[in-house]
Amino acid sequence: MLLLLFCLFIVIISFQLFYYLIVFGKFSFVKAKKNNPKRIPISVIVCAKNEAENAIKYVPLLAEQDYPNFEIILIDDASSDDTLDVFEAFEKQYQNVRLVKVENNEAFWGNKKFALTLGIKAARKEYLLFTDADCYPTSKNWITEMSSNFTMQKTIVLGYGAYEKIANSFLNKIIRFETLLTAVQYFSWARMGKPYMGIGRNLAYKREEFFKVDGYRDHLKIRSGDDDLFINQVANKKNTTICFTPDSFTLSKPKTNFSDWFTQKRRHVATAKHYKTFDSAQLGLFYITQILFIILPIILLAFQFQWIIVLSLIGFRYLFTWIILGFAAGKLKEKDVMYWYPIIEIVLIFTQLNIFVTNIFSKPVHWK
Secondary structure (H helix, E strand, C coil): HHHHHHHHHHHHHHHHHHHHHHHHHHHHCCCCCCCCCCCCEEEEEEEEEHHHHHHHHHHHHHHHHCCCEEEEEEEEECCCCHHHHHHHHHHHHCEEEEEEECCCCCCCCCHHHHHHHHHHHCCCCCEEEEEEECEEEECCCCHHHHHCCCCCCCCEEEEEEEECCCCCHHHHHHHHHHHHHHHHHHHHHHHHCCCCCCCCCCCEEEHHHHHHCCCCCHHHHCCCCHHHHHHHHHHCCEEEECCCCCHEEEEECCCCCCCHHHHHHHHCCCCHHHCCHHHHHHHHHHHHHHHHHHHHCCCCCCCCHHHHHHHHHHHHHHHHHHHHHHHHHHHCCCCCCCCHHHHHHHHHHHHHHHHHHHHHCCCCCCCC
């Protein structure tokens, strides 16, 4: 039995070596290319529900972008706070800001996809750039950087949405490491020719991609997934590219307590089960190997079975994963989380296991 577990442990290490080196390596070791600014017309789309405080701070940062031809579509998704008043004030203040008011609809009540559909239909530009109301660009060149990746063939651009750093917060490091790992996965698979998701905090695509599939029609009843389920449906090797220059990043305020973050991740995991079969399978297989990498050596070391080889394999695995993720973290300006890498990874693995088990017995609440 122990010999069988030992052989399985070697298989797990081999799989992870392949996954990190071949898949993650596609992003970790790629050099950022400098694209020429396209100056194409852009509609920046922001959907907000009860985000008055954030809108006051962040909409001006969007309006101040150094880009010659863009509009901002502000969508008030039936807010109950002062969001609509704030948006109306911005519409008067900035010539390129336009407001879309969404009233509660019995058939689509609280569905962000319905609100976004109205905003997309109202957009006057052919190229759409999305972010959330609680996000802001890291530079005035955000639109320039993201739009520069569009070509005649590349009509979808996947960007990086980071979280703000909070000093002396271990939870913040976990959140940013998980965000880093997710980005490395979807960037890497996009470069492998198998794009499977994007994030609404920083995502761009041509209008025609939306209307080719009748928007969110195929997954409209699923409350989440306006970003990842849509990209999972329409993205392919020919039409998708990535953007990871520092000026293209957006930042968001992270959750500050574990319960809120846990609830947020439950929604994300529940959405992922609706991905295409291959995408769900590769993600599931990756996380299974992550869990087995923790459990198997504990059993083997408890019985002191080939303990020298087991410890050597553990050290080797952490060395190559640390190096590969370290290169990716450098690109995405998240190097500090890698100092805590082994500990954060173990905490994250068991948190994800907890999320999976919890979601089996109860459905996560989608507030949008």
